[in-house]
Amino acid sequence: MTQNRSELRFRPNKSPQRIRHGFPWAYDNEVVTDRRTKKIALGTIVDLLDNDRNFVAQAAFHPDSKIAARVLERDRDVQIDAKWLESKLRFARDHRDRMFDTPFYRLIHAEADGLPGLIIDRFGDVLAVQPNAAWIENLLPDLQEALKAVFDAPVIIKNASGRARGLEGLSEETVVLDGSVDGPIPVQMNGATYMADVLGGQKTGLFYDQRPNHAFAAKLAKGGDVLDVFSHVGGFSLAALAGGATHATAVDGSAAALELASKGAAATGFDDRFDTIKGDAFEVMTKLADEGRSFDVVVCDPPAFAPAKPALQAGLRAYEKVARMGAALVRPGGYLVLCSCSHAADLSTFRQASLRGVGKGGRTGQIVYTGFAGEDHPVHPQLAETAYLKSIFLRLV
Structure with missing residues (x-):
């Protein structure tokens, strides 16, 4: 009817x-x-x-x-309610459970999973929900009901931080809707343990999208040392240590994120091969270069410098600068990993800016791999914004 x-x-x-x-x-x-x-x-x-x-x-x-x-x-007679949301959740979970052996992944990736503006990351029994659009905020009780139907006694957190909610005119308030959380959650990925602060950390507490790129970088780092710039909770550095890197240094401006990275290193038994530097990434890279430091693998995974089209040109200049400074710290024959999560910068423009920066830094090399988000971040076939993550792996002469 x-x-x-x-x-x-x-x-x-x-x-x-x-x-x-x-x-x-x-x-x-x-x-x-x-x-x-x-x-x-x-x-x-x-x-x-x-x-x-x-x-x-x-x-x-x-x-x-x-x-x-x-x-x-697209069906006029379908009721959008808890049952409808439950069907979407089950469809999404089926794919993720085929891909992963552990219950740690992005469950809902907004438009790509047919739920525009909704992000849900799964941390075992804890589900971190980001309702970034007004329609799903309005249906939050239905979403809770649907999540309880799909998962056995889940802990449900509403994470209301981020730019998207502000654009929708929504308030910022992170609350526990069901259950309780005692502290950071240990998450196993790529042989390492990461500590996810689902209540006070950046976004939902952990970035699952880089999982396959962490794994590829770990192959490059085997037997060498790693500089992980804009490290957050140690994404690339901990995976590299699990893959056989001799040492990793994580650089970030957040003391809280670095503390979680150190806890993750300790939990995985890597604390004797891991250290951190708190500070502005550009200042730290300048200081390391002035000291004559170099590394077998340098990873630069900055925040979105070009989150929207008006910021594109400034963002591309920032990516060029990151590439130039990162390249200066790579030993001959070593690897430079450059990442962008900017919606406004597509792969081609990001790659051009990065290679321009490498060239201005006096280095040459070859692209050995181009990485994207993991399989728990599907791409909407007609929405380029859902393919936001790009990673370029270069071997430098």
């Missing part, structure tokens, strides 16, 4: 064909926005209609965003 929902129509000169072919968004300049639509509450699920009032999709509406509607469901 057709439900009584508010309607949002495409403009007479705009076609919904892209959405019918799978694109997940309708922009504000494609739909009719008038006094009536302005009264529709933020995050309301509406019927998106074409010019002839034919149904296109159920979509989450945002009256003040350039992305006016995010597609949720």
Whole structure:
């Protein structure tokens, strides 16, 4: 039975064909926005209609965003509720459980898993939920019910930090919705133990997306030493030690993140081969170069320098600088690993900026591998933003 929902129509000169072919968004300049639509509450699920009032999709509406509607469901008669969310969660879990032997992974990757604006990372029995869109914030009780149906007695945390919630007009408040958490959670990946602070750490507490790139870097680091710049909780350095690196140094501006990295190293038995440097990454790299230090593998995994198009050019200059400074610290025959999680910088532009930086640093080499996010971060076929992570591995002469 057709439900009584508010309607949002495409403009007479705009076609919904892209959405019918799978694109997940309708922009504000494609739909009719008038006094009536302005009264529709933020995050309301509406019927998106074409010019002839034919149904296109159920979509989450945002009256003040350039992305006016995010597609949720292409069947008009389906009820978007706890049961609907449960089916999405089960579908996503089935894929992850095929890929991983341990219960540590990204469970929901927003649009790519059919739940726009929602991120869920799984840490065993603990599920860290980031409801970054108003529609899923509105359905949070249904999401809790769905998670309890899919997982046995889960601990559910609502992580409300980050830029995305601010853009949606949502508050920032991290709370435990179900169960309790006593402290950082040990997470086993690539032979190492990482400590994830799911309550006070960056994002949900750990970055699962770099898992395959950590593993590849570990192969390069076997028998050598590693400098892990912008290390967070020791992502690349701990994996490298597990893979046979002789020593690793983690550099980060956060004392809390470095403390977690040290705890992870101790938990895995690497503390005698691991040390940390707290400070601004650029200042630390300058100081190390001035001291004549060099390493077999240098990894630079900075935060997003170009999170949106207006920041692209400044971001590319920053990536170029990172590449130039990182290259100066690599021994001849060693490896430089450069990463970007910027949505606005695609692989080609990021690679060009990085190679320009390596060249300006007086180094040459070869690209031996290009890495992306792991298989728990699927890519929406028509949304380039879901393929945000790029990693370039170079061997330098």
